[in-house]
Amino acid sequence: MLKTLTIQTPSQGLHEFTHEVRDVVRSADLQEGLCTLFIQHTSASLTIQENADPSARRDLENWINRHVPENDPHYTHTMEGPDDMPSHIKAAITSTTLSIPIIDGDLALGTWQGIFLWEHRTSPKSRRVVVHIGA
Amino acid sequence: MLKTLTIQTPSQGLHEFTHEVRDVVRSADLQEGLCTLFIQHTSASLTIQENADPSARRDLENWINRHVPENDPHYTHTMEGPDDMPSHIKAAITSTTLSIPIIDGDLALGTWQGIFLWEHRTSPKSRRVVVHIGA
Amino acid sequence: MLKTLTIQTPSQGLHEFTHEVRDVVRSADLQEGLCTLFIQHTSASLTIQENADPSARRDLENWINRHVPENDPHYTHTMEGPDDMPSHIKAAITSTTLSIPIIDGDLALGTWQGIFLWEHRTSPKSRRVVVHIGA
Numbered sequence: 001m002l003k004t005l006t007i008q009t010p011s012q013g014l015h016e017f018t019h020e021v022r023d024v025v026r027s028a029d030l031q032e033g034l035c036t037l038f039i040q041h042t043s044a045s046l047t048i049q050e051n052a053d054p055s056a057r058r059d060l061e062n063w064i065n066r067h068v069p070e071n072d073p074h075y076t077h078t079m080e081g082p083d084d085m086p087s088h089i090k091a092a093i094t095s096t097t098l099s100i101p102i103i104d105g106d107l108a109l110g111t112w113q114g115i116f117l118w119e120h121r122t123s124p125k126s127r128r129v130v131v132h133i134g135a
Numbered sequence: 136m137l138k139t140l141t142i143q144t145p146s147q148g149l150h151e152f153t154h155e156v157r158d159v160v161r162s163a164d165l166q167e168g169l170c171t172l173f174i175q176h177t178s179a180s181l182t183i184q185e186n187a188d189p190s191a192r193r194d195l196e197n198w199i200n201r202h203v204p205e206n207d208p209h210y211t212h213t214m215e216g217p218d219d220m221p222s223h224i225k226a227a228i229t230s231t232t233l234s235i236p237i238i239d240g241d242l243a244l245g246t247w248q249g250i251f252l253w254e255h256r257t258s259p260k261s262r263r264v265v266v267h268i269g270a
Numbered sequence: 271m272l273k274t275l276t277i278q279t280p281s282q283g284l285h286e287f288t289h290e291v292r293d294v295v296r297s298a299d300l301q302e303g304l305c306t307l308f309i310q311h312t313s314a315s316l317t318i319q320e321n322a323d324p325s326a327r328r329d330l331e332n333w334i335n336r337h338v339p340e341n342d343p344h345y346t347h348t349m350e351g352p353d354d355m356p357s358h359i360k361a362a363i364t365s366t367t368l369s370i371p372i373i374d375g376d377l378a379l380g381t382w383q384g385i386f387l388w389e390h391r392t393s394p395k396s397r398r399v400v401v402h403i404g405a
Contacts (some may be wrong), residue, residue: 002302002371002378032137034171034267036304036369040380042320048231049223050177055212057225062209063224067202069335074332077325088319088326089333096318099171099232099371100267101137107138108265110175123167131376132304132373134404167272169306169402183366184358185312190347191358198342198359202337234306234367235271236400243400245310254335269404 001028001133008126009119012083014049014057018107018115021131023098025107027135033102036132037115043087044119044127045094051114064090087120094118102133136163136268143261144254147218147223149192153242153250156235156266160242163268168237171267172250178222179254179262180229186249199225222255229253237268271298271403278396279389282353284319284327288377288385291370291401295377298403305370306402307385313357314389314397315364321384334360357390364388372403 003024008013025035039046055093070082071076077085098115101108109115117127138159144150160170167205174181203224205217212220233250236243244250252262273294279285282296285361290355295305311315320326338359347355368385379385 004374020378034269036371037379038369038371040378040383042318042383043382047227048177049227053212055218059210059212059220060224060227063203063207064404065226067210068333072333074336075329078322085326087330089330092317092319092334093228093363095230095365099173099234099267101171101267102171103137103265107306108173108175109262111386113175113177123219128380130373133400134304169404174364182362183292183312189376192356194345194347194355195359195362196340198338199362201344209351228363230365234308234369234402236306236308236402238272243308243310245312245398248310 003130003131005131006126007117007129009117010124010135012119012122014063014116014118016114016116019117022107024103024131030102031105032133033133034099034106035102036099038097038130040128042091043121044117045091045096046098047116047118048098048113049116050112052112062086083122090120094120138266140264140266141261142252142264144252145259146197147254147257149251149253151251152188152248156250157242159266160237165237165268166240167235168268168270170237170242171234173232173265175263178256179228179252180226180231181233182229182251182253183233183248184251185247187247218257225255273401275399275401276396276397277387278311279387280394282389282392283331284386284388286321286384286386291385292377294401300372300403301375303405304369304404305372305377306369308400310398312361313391314387315361315366316368317386317388318368318383319386320382322382328381347378353392360390
């Protein structure tokens with residue numbers, strides 16, 4: 001089973017969409033299996049992170065912005081704006097794809113885990129994530 | 136087929152558990168397929184690395200500790216100890232999930248590849264890794 | 271279905287092999303499914319990146335070489351040459367495995383996405399990537 005989700009991201013940062021993925025998994029009506037997510041972009045990525053305390057996500061975003069800064073004089077790929085080349089680098093060191101087991105008809109996430117779309121561009125974007133559910 | 140492994144980690148660093156995964160794959164009795172691992176935590180991660188020379192793993196651990204240090208004054212998420220926020224960042228730039236093909240009833244790892252749980256906290260932990268095996 | 275691709279890499283950097291993966295997917299003759307790639311090496315990795323402008327790939331390669339340099343005096347694993355330890359670190363912070371959905375019998379890549387083998391060693395290598403295709 002395949003379904004494409006469209007996620008609107010208001011700005012740079014981590015945007016949780018666990019609920020949208022969970023809805024797809026429940027509608028598949030499969031007791032055991034594997035749910036794979038794939039983001040169809042190279043300037044945004046996927047990550048599983050703590051969904052309890054927002055300070056962890058802010059520190060994560062700050063860390064990556066310090067290590068992959070805008071306006072680095074080494075960049076040559078600069079035509080699409082100062083946030084474009086950092087976006088590709090951030091996508092390369094995080095994840096384009098994630099696979100989460102399905103147990104008892106639901107995502108087998110740990111207690112504090114949430115699924116996040118990590119938007120690396122600064123302006124609002126519409127992002128497509130393909131969800132594959134298999135046995 | 137699904138099985139949850141519990142891995143005890145004595146301390147920060149790379150802990151090989153190839154053998155435990157191989158046992159699950161062999162018990163599945165499947166000639167060809169895919170073995171997917173998912174760690175149910177956000178302060179530990181998974182990686183496939185060289186299992187021959189322990190100096191490579193030490194250098195890897197040292198590199199990540201220099202780039203994601205404890206007690207960085209930028210961190211605000213500090214209530215759970217100095218090793219907590221670095222753990223989330225390390226998990227984000229490594230892997231929560233891995234998929235390894237099964238060929239001839241066994242994991243199709245390269246000659247020097249081992250499967251490691253990368254513990255990012257400093258104290259001993261009990262970690263859960265869900266193993267999914269599909270055709 | 272499983273197939274092992276052999277990719278010759280002339281030098282360090284990003285080498286696109288979308289075409290070779292697409293050929294395997296088309297020969298599988300499956301309308302919907304999941305294509306998983308696994309690289310059987312610890313000094314090269316996989317990534318999905320923009321395949322339009324080569325300047326993005328050059329900047330990406332330059333960024334990783336600045337953050338994971340050769341001849342770092344902290345390295346102790348140095349017997350296999352100055353490019354060996356950086357290769358393991360680069361592999362750990364990028365991807366060993368990727369899963370791409372199959373829609374309408376083809377890889378469901380976004381408009382600008384290509385599949386790349388990221389060679390981290392400096393000399394020419396022959397690399398094996400196992401392709402698994404499942405429903």
